[in-house]
Amino acid sequence: MLDAAVRLLAERPDAGIAAIAAAAGLTRQTVYAHFGSRDALLDAVVDRITDQAMAAMDEAEEESGSALDALLRLQDIGWRLFERNPVLLRPGNTRAGTDTDLARHEPVAARLTRLIEKGQASGEFDPAPPATWLVAAVTALGHAAGDEVRADRLPVTEAAAWLRTATLALLGAGPGNPTP
Structure with a gap:
């Protein structure tokens, strides 16, 4: 999930959770289950x-x-x-x-x-x-x-x-x- 987020955000820094989930082959709900918000996901990406x-x-x-x-x-x-x-x-x-x-x-x-x-x-x-x-x-x-x-x-x-x-x-x- 994080690898997909890093790759996608390198191409599209404003990508949302839905796009990141799709890039990882997951649902938005799965991403939100691991990271409660986009900010939390961005912290993990950083x-x-x-x-x-x-x-x-x-x-x-x-x-x-x-x-x-x-x-x-x-x-x-x-x-x-x-x-x-x-x-x-x-x-x-x-x-x-x-x-x-x-x-x-x-x-x-x-x-x-x-x-x-x-x-x-x-x-x-x-x-x-x-x-x-x-x-x-x-x-x-x-x-x-x-x-x-x-x-x-x-x-x-x-x-x-x-x-x-x-x-x-x-x-x-x-x-x-x-x-x-």
Whole structure:
């Protein structure tokens, strides 16, 4: 059921329960028996997509390279995720700021903290700002980029490029400060 929902919502982010049920070969009643509302189903879909993203991030982090390379790979994974799953960028389809949403961000924040601390220790990133502050700022930049896509002010590829540029500048790893 969730796999069908993920596939259908990737194509039609506004698909309703009836369409999702049909895509899964089920009745609406069956879907409602598992998920009491579309919001509950969307939460489960976002959880599934988050699990897939975390698995991709685990794989990407295992690759060798600098902290900067790893951080940029993680950002690329995030943007590919949004491109494949536009339901994540629809207003109201995810409940940003809720306890559930914050819990989804915790493993990503922990990963970013490790990478930023590694980059600060190696001299790739400015060592002055606290890593936790940089994580919050990078996360806020990511949300701002997502908001621009959601509002149709930037296409995904352009938002991703500006996010990368802003992240490099924030970390002190921009073109003017080449990494070792």
